[in-house]
Amino acid sequence: xxxxxxxxxxxxxxMLYTLKASGFDARxxxxxxxxxxxxxxxMPSLIILDVMLPDEDGLTILKALxxxxxTMDIPVIMATAKDxxxxxxxxxxxxxxxxxxxxxxxxxxxxxxxxxxxxxxxKQTKVLVCGGISLDKSRHSxxxxxxxxxxTLKEYELLKLFMENPDRVFxxxxxxxxxxxxxxxxxxxxxxxxxxxxRTKLAQTGNLIETVRGVGYRMGLxx
Numbered sequence: 001x002x003x004x005x006x007x008x009x010x011x012x013x014x015m016l017y018t019l020k021a022s023g024f025d026a027r028x029x030x031x032x033x034x035x036x037x038x039x040x041x042x043m044p045s046l047i048i049l050d051v052m053l054p055d056e057d058g059l060t061i062l063k064a065l066x067x068x069x070x071t072m073d074i075p076v077i078m079a080t081a082k083d084x085x086x087x088x089x090x091x092x093x094x095x096x097x098x099x100x101x102x103x104x105x106x107x108x109x110x111x112x113x114x115x116x117x118x119x120x121x122x123k124q125t126k127v128l129v130c131g132g133i134s135l136d137k138s139r140h141s142x143x144x145x146x147x148x149x150x151x152t153l154k155e156y157e158l159l160k161l162f163m164e165n166p167d168r169v170f171x172x173x174x175x176x177x178x179x180x181x182x183x184x185x186x187x188x189x190x191x192x193x194x195x196x197x198x199r200t201k202l203a204q205t206g207n208l209i210e211t212v213r214g215v216g217y218r219m220g221l222x223x
Contacts, residue, residue, distance in 0.1 A: 001043075031053050076095065155198045166219050175216065
């Protein structure tokens with residue numbers, strides 16, 4: 001799935017049409033306020049992000065993506081009407097994987113997407129292992145001692161965050177922010193409920209997710 005965050009509807013529609021005609025699944029968003037709820041529901045394989053947007057600008061969104069363990073590895077191609085070297089440098093230094101200067105051709109866009117996805121492939125095929133738990137990022141799958149385990153998106157993101165940061169203690173507030181987002185309205189009890197169901201699904205390896213009394217949770221370092 002490729003996400004296109006572009007406020008000009010005519011350009012966005014053409015991008016989506018070209019991507020779908022090229023065999024990609026794609027969704028379009030006019031602004032950051034539309035984009036953030038979507039990424040919490042489904043993680044894209046790549047994001048095309050316009051710099052000039054009506055609410056949050058693209059660079060602010062990019063920095064937020066790169067600062068979160070959940071989204072930091074998603075490839076991002078920046079797109080902008082600005083043609084200065086300075087803007088490109090700022091975008092690349094902020095973590096963009098490539099840059100498209102408007103007006104750009106649709107075939108150039110597709111070629112750059114394919115090139116970025118090829119470069120990102122090693123990251124996406126990485127398999128995390130802890131105890132008997134294996135998490136395959138490329139397949140978005142989890143298994144325990146070789147037996148597949150079905151997780152919800154939030155359970156998967158929680159487990160991935162823990163396994164990418166072994167022995168790091170996460171408070172409930174931090175977990176809410178990282179997995180549910182800063183705009184989540186609810187109680188920290190939500191974290192406890194999801195941790196409980198995640199432990200149950202992980203069966204005998206569920207105890208690797210340890211409770212740190214009075215603080216939060218962490219993934220043990222057992223191999």
